[in-house]
Amino acid sequence: MVNQEDPRVLRTRQFIRAAFRDLLRRKGFDAITIKDIAQKATINRATFYAHFEDKYALLDEVTELAFDAMIPEQVAQAQAFTEDICDRLILATHRYIVDFYRNCRMDSHSMATLVDEKIKKMLQQTIARIFLKGDLPHGADKHRIQIMAAMTGSAIYGAAHFWLNVEEKDRTDVLVDLVRPYVMNGLGPYRHGDG
Amino acid sequence: MVNQEDPRVLRTRQFIRAAFRDLLRRKGFDAITIKDIAQKATINRATFYAHFEDKYALLDEVTELAFDAMIPEQVAQAQAFTEDICDRLILATHRYIVDFYRNCRMDSHSMATLVDEKIKKMLQQTIARIFLKGDLPHGADKHRIQIMAAMTGSAIYGAAHFWLNVEEKDRTDVLVDLVRPYVMNGLGPYRHGDG
DNA sequence: GGATGAACGTTGCATAGGCAACACATTGTA
DNA sequence: TACAATGTGTTGCCTATGCAACGTTCATCC
Structure with missing residues (x-):
């Protein structure tokens, strides 16, 4: 090429x-x-x-770049999955989705699906990268860590997406307070590499 | 090329x-x-x-395009050198010079000279074009018309330039009221092609 | 059913632009 | 004076882009 x-x-x-x-x-x-x-x-x-290759490949790249631009510096540099990092990820994801639906005409279901998938994947990769940076807790093989990252990413994305159609949709603080404990508890000993 | x-x-x-x-x-x-x-x-x-060819050629082109952009539609389309057209030319020239001095660092005397010359030339061509569009008065050969255009352009440019350093510099209406009669009287029978 | 047109994706060829190198001129400075 | 450093303008070679044309698919319409 x-x-x-x-x-x-x-x-x-x-x-x-x-x-x-x-x-x-x-x-x-x-x-x-x-x-x-x-x-x-x-x-x-x-x-x-x-x-x-086609406009799908273009959509993929544009989505990815936009996601990268949306990730705060602290998250990109994070050495451990702290509550602070978790909060920032939730907010960034939520903001991404809001901007996306505001800026793009969504007549196409296929596009929404593609972007959904892409963002979830990026989220999971971002989280996995942070997990793998910390010292791994006893018994945490790479495979298991990636599953935890996948669940965490999906949970955050799902919640942020759901929050679009909620009465309190402007109260992102409420969203964060709901998601953070869920995710951190779910992770349990994996979160810091100090468990 | x-x-x-x-x-x-x-x-x-x-x-x-x-x-x-x-x-x-x-x-x-x-x-x-x-x-x-x-x-x-x-x-x-x-x-x-x-x-x-070099940055002088670039300056020349940029100056020319800026001048073209500054010329009002009515002037570009004018079929005769009326008082209205004259006023618009005076104001456009003045505005051009003001913008130019505001936007560009003028450490270089050479550049100021080049732009001066270019703008005067463009003005003269613009005016000559209008003159030549109208029916020519008796005895007005092309050569004579071009001299009239040269004088008119120089007068307008000189006045507009001078107005930069005058106390009433914001009173462009005063500028116009000074230049218009001077130019129109100077032209005398040439102005409309109806003399 | 067949014609028409629009969008797709590909190809070969012509040309504009990127790059590295060159000789030359100018400037600063030891 | 000599020198290094910087800007100028030019060149040859390679690559990216523009263009025109092609066959394909798909939707629309008669």
């Missing part, structure tokens, strides 16, 4: 992502064509295919 | 101009290097030379 460091490549990919984000704001995912993206990005349609 | 319609060319030239305008806001013209421009435009230095 293309050389990811070539300045032309960097620029072209930025154009494509920006065009796509822009289009998502006024059109549903299904309604967006490759031609639309190429036109708005002022690149040739063939060039699009030099960088992305 | 390069094909001026190729989208890559259009983008690259836009990048270069934008970078240059941006640099002019924080650096003097003399202090700006081609490397600076290329870096900020995220293009290769060699690519700059594919589009502009």
Whole structure:
């Protein structure tokens, strides 16, 4: 494929992502064509295919970058899964979902599903990375840790998503106070690597 | 040279101009290097030379485009040099100069001179174009018309420039009331093509 | 059922842009 | 004076992008 460091490549990919984000704001995912993206990005349609297999791959990348941008510095650097880190993850996830539903026309169920899956996966990876950084408690093999991360990520994501349709939806503090103890208790001895 | 319609060319030239305008806001013209421009435009230095002979050519183009953007629609379309058109030209010229001195660091005398010359030339061409659109009065050959345009452009530019350092500098209405009669009287029978 | 048109994804070729290197000029400085 | 450092403008080679064309699929319409 293309050389990811070539300045032309960097620029072209930025154009494509920006065009796509822009289009998502006024059109549903299904309604967006490759031609639309190429036109708005002022690149040739063939060039699009030099960088992305299709618009699903583009959605994947855009989602991932947006998630990375949303993760606070403290979480990215965290050495242990503390209550503070947990809170930040909950809030960041919630904010991501809110922004996402506000900015994108959601006529497409397929897109919502894809983004759901992607974000859950990113969350789980982020959590697993933190778990693996701490000293592992006795008997915690890598496999078991990844399951714990998967459950934790799913729980956080599920709760944050559910919170969209709740009366108290603006009370993110309530959300945090509900999710944090659930997750931390569920983790039990795994959380700090000091159990 | 390069094909001026190729989208890559259009983008690259836009990048270069934008970078240059941006640099002019924080650096003097003399202090700006081609490397600076290329870096900020995220293009290769060699690519700059594919589009502009040097930074003087770039300055020339940027000045010209800015001037075109500043000219009101009515003036661009004018069929005769009326008082209304005259007023608009005076105001546009004045605004151009004000913006120019506000936005650009003027450590370089050479640049000020170049821009001065360029703008005067553009003004004169604009005026000559309007003159030549109207029916020409008896005895008005093309040569004579161009001299009238040159004087008119110089007068307007000179006055607008002078107005920078005047106590009433904000009273552009006063400026207009001084310049308009001078110019219109000077033109005498040439102005409408109806003399 | 078949025609039409739109979007997709791919291809070969032409051209613009990136890169590294060069010679030259200018400037600062030891 | 000599020198290093920096900017200028140019060159040859390689890669990314633009373009036009193609066959394909799918939806719409007669």
